[in-house]
Amino acid sequence: MTINQLSNLPNKSVMSPLDEPSMANVSDIQIQSKEDVFDAYVAHGGRVEASHWMPDAYRKTLIRQVSQHAHSEIVGMLPEANWLISAPSLERKQILIAKVQDEAGHGLYLYSVAETLGAKRKDLTDALIDGRAKYSSVFNYPSLTWADVGTIGWLVDGAAILNQVTLCETSYGPYARAMIRICREESFHQRQGFEALYRMFAEGTDAQRSMIQDSINRWWAPSLMMFGPPDTDSNNSAQSMKWGIKIKTNDTLRQEFVNTIAKQSRIIGVTIPDPSLKWCPVSGNYVFTQPDWEEFYEVIGGRGMCNQDRLENIRRARDDNEWVMDAAEKYEAQQGNYAAGDPNHA
Numbered sequence: 001m002t003i004n005q006l007s008n009l010p011n012k013s014v015m016s017p018l019d020e021p022s023m024a025n026v027s028d029i030q031i032q033s034k035e036d037v038f039d040a041y042v043a044h045g046g047r048v049e050a051s052h053w054m055p056d057a058y059r060k061t062l063i064r065q066v067s068q069h070a071h072s073e074i075v076g077m078l079p080e081a082n083w084l085i086s087a088p089s090l091e092r093k094q095i096l097i098a099k100v101q102d103e104a105g106h107g108l109y110l111y112s113v114a115e116t117l118g119a120k121r122k123d124l125t126d127a128l129i130d131g132r133a134k135y136s137s138v139f140n141y142p143s144l145t146w147a148d149v150g151t152i153g154w155l156v157d158g159a160a161i162l163n164q165v166t167l168c169e170t171s172y173g174p175y176a177r178a179m180i181r182i183c184r185e186e187s188f189h190q191r192q193g194f195e196a197l198y199r200m201f202a203e204g205t206d207a208q209r210s211m212i213q214d215s216i217n218r219w220w221a222p223s224l225m226m227f228g229p230p231d232t233d234s235n236n237s238a239q240s241m242k243w244g245i246k247i248k249t250n251d252t253l254r255q256e257f258v259n260t261i262a263k264q265s266r267i268i269g270v271t272i273p274d275p276s277l278k279w280c281p282v283s284g285n286y287v288f289t290q291p292d293w294e295e296f297y298e299v300i301g302g303r304g305m306c307n308q309d310r311l312e313n314i315r316r317a318r319d320d321n322e323w324v325m326d327a328a329e330k331y332e333a334q335q336g337n338y339a340a341g342d343p344n345h346a
Helices: 028-043 054-074 077-081 091-115 121-129 147-167 173-203 206-225 237-243 250-268 293-303 305-321 320-341
Strands: 279-280 285-287
Touching: 028 077, 054 077, 054 091, 054 121, 054 237, 054 305, 077 091, 077 173, 091 121, 091 147, 091 173, 121 305, 147 173, 147 206, 147 250, 173 206, 173 250, 206 250, 250 285, 293 305, 305 320
Parallel strands: none
Antiparallel strands: 279 285
């Protein structure tokens, strides 16, 4: 397929100009040619599938992003799970249990996406526990009060859904399709967080309203950091945008988040902890103060308030349940022997 033929492909085509599964014995010139065609294909809106040829750098970038996303879903259960036994009512406990279960499911979907790229789930988990892989910095902050559960739903999940909706259009098909269900559930998470804060602020005591405001004061800056560093400092954004893995820049998404939350805060009745926050009619956006990026780099470097505690929880879960993985691997091997008709298999 030539570059001219690519221009006639329909948007989000499921075709691939490069279906060969192997690059063995191919010259550097041919590889470069394939990369040119691949780049043109995804630039046109082509959808890449697991069986298609793709540049090694594209595959590695996806594994890094998808695995970090999966890690964030799993680690993200921990701040709220602490409140499962302390929820103020049965209704709130049921909602929180459902939400935590959703997050576990999201992690499983995303690890499965990474496996379609050739990654092994055990290797990804080991990299997380050993500190070689990253996850969203926001989950390294403590949830100190029940109001934090609502604030995490409103701010943290609100930031997540803005980014994740764009991933429904990402160039890698398995990732895009997984995000459709994830986004439906994350939208519920954000709405329940907003509703919880709205009701507590409207019907609660002065002490409860103060608790909500304190929670928002603590989670506002970490939520802004969720979109990643400023575009000028982001090492991966330009190439990910070129490949269609990423649809919007960090700064664009952060601005959309501030615009949305500034309006919703007035409905709840809370104050965004930023004296500089104001509407600019010229740009059509809210002006806001950037978070402390030095703190951001400290946290993603493993030096946040809860980094070690989060990883210790994941490590303990892995070690306590290692027998399940061993049993699953033995069962898989057993089924393989059956399928192969091994006469020595008992």
